[in-house]
Amino acid sequence: MSVINIHEAKTHLSRLIEQVRAGTPVVISKAGTPLVKITAIDAPALQQRIGFLAGAIAVPDDFDRMGSDTIAAMFDGAA
Secondary structure, three states: OEEEEHHHHHHOHHHHHHHHHOOOOEEEEEOOEEEEEEOOOOOOOOOOOOOOOOOOOOOOOOHHHOOHHHHHHHHHOOO
16 A cells, blocks of 8 residues: 655546556555545446437437528528
8 A cells, every 4th residue: 555645646646546446545645644545446347338229219310400490590690
């Protein structure tokens, strides 16, 4: 377990997170006094559910043109 000061923790947060993920806890101290201990959590890996809404949503064929007349009128000052 490594002990670092607050300034170093702020400067190297990404590196510390990787260190903790690898299994080495980190203690952050202020003026030599330990304040907090950072440890990894035991959470399951994120599962991506690609395609879980397949068939539930229909996108109109003119989706990219919807409201174009209204938008054009707004730019022309007509609306």
